[in-house]
Every structure is written in C-alpha cells, then in structure tokens.
Amino acid sequence: MSAAALQAVEAAHVVPNYARQPVAFVRGAGSRLWDDEGHEYLDFLTGIGVLNVGHCHPRVVAAIREQAGTLLHVSNLFYTEPAMRLAERLAERSLGGKVMFSNSGAEAIEGALKLARKNRRGGEIVTVHGGFHGRTYGALSATPQESKQAPFAPLVPGFVAVPPTAEALDAAIGEQTAAVVLEVVQGESGVHPLPLDALRAARAACDEHGAALVFDEIQTGMGRTGSLFAYEQIGVVPDAMTLAKSLGGGLPIGALVTGPALADVFQPGDHGSTFAGGPTVAAAANAALDVLDDPELLARVGELGARLAAALRDVPGIAEVRQRGLMVGFDLDAGGAPALARRALLEQRLVLNATGPDTVRMLPALVVTEAECDDALARLTALLR
Numbered sequence: 001m002s003a004a005a006l007q008a009v010e011a012a013h014v015v016p017n018y019a020r021q022p023v024a025f026v027r028g029a030g031s032r033l034w035d036d037e038g039h040e041y042l043d044f045l046t047g048i049g050v051l052n053v054g055h056c057h058p059r060v061v062a063a064i065r066e067q068a069g070t071l072l073h074v075s076n077l078f079y080t081e082p083a084m085r086l087a088e089r090l091a092e093r094s095l096g097g098k099v100m101f102s103n104s105g106a107e108a109i110e111g112a113l114k115l116a117r118k119n120r121r122g123g124e125i126v127t128v129h130g131g132f133h134g135r136t137y138g139a140l141s142a143t144p145q146e147s148k149q150a151p152f153a154p155l156v157p158g159f160v161a162v163p164p165t166a167e168a169l170d171a172a173i174g175e176q177t178a179a180v181v182l183e184v185v186q187g188e189s190g191v192h193p194l195p196l197d198a199l200r201a202a203r204a205a206c207d208e209h210g211a212a213l214v215f216d217e218i219q220t221g222m223g224r225t226g227s228l229f230a231y232e233q234i235g236v237v238p239d240a241m242t243l244a245k246s247l248g249g250g251l252p253i254g255a256l257v258t259g260p261a262l263a264d265v266f267q268p269g270d271h272g273s274t275f276a277g278g279p280t281v282a283a284a285a286n287a288a289l290d291v292l293d294d295p296e297l298l299a300r301v302g303e304l305g306a307r308l309a310a311a312l313r314d315v316p317g318i319a320e321v322r323q324r325g326l327m328v329g330f331d332l333d334a335g336g337a338p339a340l341a342r343r344a345l346l347e348q349r350l351v352l353n354a355t356g357p358d359t360v361r362m363l364p365a366l367v368v369t370e371a372e373c374d375d376a377l378a379r380l381t382a383l384l385r
C-alpha cells in the first residue's frame with residue numbers, strides 16, 4: 001500500500017493521536033530505511049532511540065527467529081531462561097539488586113512509582129521541570145508539562161515538580177519524599193544534561209532523608225551516551241533506574257532495575273503484567289545487550305558524538321548544540337525546527353525529529369559510521385545554507 005492509501009485508512013479508522021509524516025517505511029538495515037517507493041533514507045532518529053543496535057541487527061533478528069519458533073509466550077506464572085538470564089545480566093552489570101520487566105518505558109516508570117510509594121507509604125514524588133517520563137497516569141503525573149497534563153486532570157496526587165537545580169532539589173526533598181525521579185540527560189525536552197551539582201544534591205538529600213533516587217534511563221541507557229548507562233559517567237549512583245526503548249533491540253520491553261535496598265519491596269501480588277519479560281522480547285534484549293555492552297563500541301559512541309557535535313557547531317543557522325554520546329540536540333537561530341525536520345525527511349531523506357519549536361534531536365544508531373555522520377551533516381547543511 002502507498003503512503004497515500006495508508007493515510008486514507010488512517011483518516012477513516014485510526015485514532016488521530018499522532019501527527020505522522022507522509023512516508024511509509026517498508027524495510028530497514030543498520031542506519032538505513034527504505035520507503036514503499038524504494039527510496040533510501042538515512043535514519044538519525046532510529047525509532048525514537050529504540051534501535052541503538054541499528055535496524056534489523058542480524059544477532060537480534062536471529063535471536064527473535066530462534067525464540068519465536070520455540071516458545072513465544074507463557075506468562076509470568078512460569079520460568080523462562082531468556083528472562084532470568086536478562087535479569088541476571090542487567091542486575092550484575094548495574095545496580096546489583098533485582099529487575100522487574102514491563103512492556104514499555106511508561107510502565108517501567110509506573111513500577112518505579114509504585115515501588116517507591118510502597119517503600120514509603122503516602123510519600124511524595126519529586127520531579128524536575130523539563131522532564132518526560134511517559135503518558136500513563138503515574139508517568140504523566142511525573143511529567144510536569146502543562147500541555148501534556150492539562151487535558152487529563154485530575155492527575156495522581158502527591159507529585160512535586162521543581163527546577164533542576166541543587167538548591168531546589170535540596171529544598172524539596174525531605175522525610176515526606178518517597179522518590180526523586182530524574183533523567184540524567186533530558187531527552188524529550190531537547191537533550192538537556194542535568195547539572196552535576198543538582199544530581200549530587202539529589203543523591204545527598206535522598207541519603208539524608210531515606211528517599212529513593214530513581215534515574216529514568218529509558219532514553220539515555222543501553223549505550224546511548226557512551227557508557228551502558230548514563231549514571232556511570234557522572235559518579236552518582238541511583239537506588240533504581242528505568243530502562244526501555246533500546247533494551248529490546250527493537251522489540252517492546254521495559255525494566256525497573258533496583259539496587260539491593262529496594263530489591264525486595266515488591267512481593268507476589270503487588271505488581272504484574274501479562275506480557276512483561278516474555279521469552280521472545282527477552283531473547284531479543286539479550287542479543288542486543290551482547291552487541292551494546294562492548295567497551296570498543298561505547299568508546300566509539302563518545303568519539304563519534306563529539307565529532308558530530310563539533311561539526312554541527314560550524315553549521316550556519318545552528319545556535320547551540322548539546323551532546324552526550326550519540327544523543328544530540330541543537331537549537332536553530334531562527335526557530336522552525338518542525339519544518340526543518342519535515343524538509344530533511346522529504347527533501348534530503350534524512351530522518352530527524354523536532355522536540356520543540358526551536359530544537360532538533362538526533363539519535364543515530366550506535367553502529368553509525370563516520371561516513372554516515374558526514375552524510376547526515378551534508379544533508380542538513382544543504383537545508384540550512
């Protein structure tokens with residue numbers, strides 16, 4: 001079916017909660033996508049940060065094929081080896097506690113919120129301005145953006161949003177706080193790394209008052225910033241973190257990863273999900289982890305990202321560039337980011353996205369090549385010249 005035919009189906013039958021671009025993709029490989037007419041695109045958005053291993057990574061595809069032909073699903077009433085193995089690997093590689101799987105980022109956040117409230121009954125959840133944690137009620141309540149929250153009020157009570165500064169966090173966190181939920185680098189706000197002193201202040205105040213520090217690593221995790229998890233580079237260790245997006249190598253899986261102190265807060269019956277951590281998504285995630293937890297690949301992410309950011313700073317019309325690994329955001333002097341992203345797609349066959357009126361975001365695959373980065377820069381420069 002052509003993009004035009006699919007648009008007609010959408011107009012008649014699909015709830016209009018997305019503003020889709022008029023392109024229908026049919027195939028992907030590495031950093032490339034192809035549309036229904038055979039045109040090739042350079043993908044610097046990768047399913048909004050889902051394909052850190054690139055499109056259709058052969059190891060991920062092979063693992064899915066193998067698992068799908070053996071056992072697709074059994075529920076969490078039974079054991080499967082892919083899920084137990086993935087939990088063991090994530091816990092040992094990060095916070096040393098335990099792992100609870102979910103199907104998406106928002107669900108991982110819901111798990112973190114419920115865990116924190118069970119740990120400190122009735123406690124407040126502290127979040128920061130500019131944060132984004134998802135669209136379900138708990139995650140939305142932790143996402144202090146008027147335009148996203150207002151139509152859905154009343155939200156979940158007990159959420160407090162403060163500026164992402166050391167002073168504000170220190171003042172907001174107290175004996176009444178169940179958890180502080182933060183992104184180390186805010187993604188949806190346009191790639192804004194939080195100040196290190198704010199993260200340290202949150203850690204110190206959580207320690208002082210017995211609150212849980214939760215890092216939302218849904219976008220920053222799985223190698224995106226040049227280490228498997230972003231917290232590893234800042235020397236501030238959370239009590240728990242949430243993962244999703246690239247965890248499954250392209251399939252939907254999320255996880256709440258705890259440190260030892262929170263590992264046994266949930267008991268049977270407290271939380272659950274029919275599909276969470278099913279054998280097929282867990283097999284895909286194990287294969288993606290095999291690819292991503294590689295010091296050489298991660299070092300390359302840092303180098304390529306710094307090189308890309310330096311080159312973007314020389315592009316006319318770009319005012320500010322923010323970058324951690326291959327998580328890159330830039331502001332345009334003259335605004336018009338949504339229009340630029342659309343022109344990049346339709347005129348240059350470069351996939352990007354606008355996170356706001358002035359800001360464009362790049363989330364290329366971590367296996368992107370230097371030549372592909374240069375190609376993306378050339379396509380972008382052609383539009384801004």
Ligand SMILES: Cc1ncc(COP(=O)(O)O)c(C=O)c1O
Nearest residue numbers: 104105106132133134187218219
């Ligand atoms: C930091 C962060 N947290 C949570 C979410 C929500 O994840 P999902 O869309 O899988 O529910 C996102 C999605 O963009 C995100 O970037």
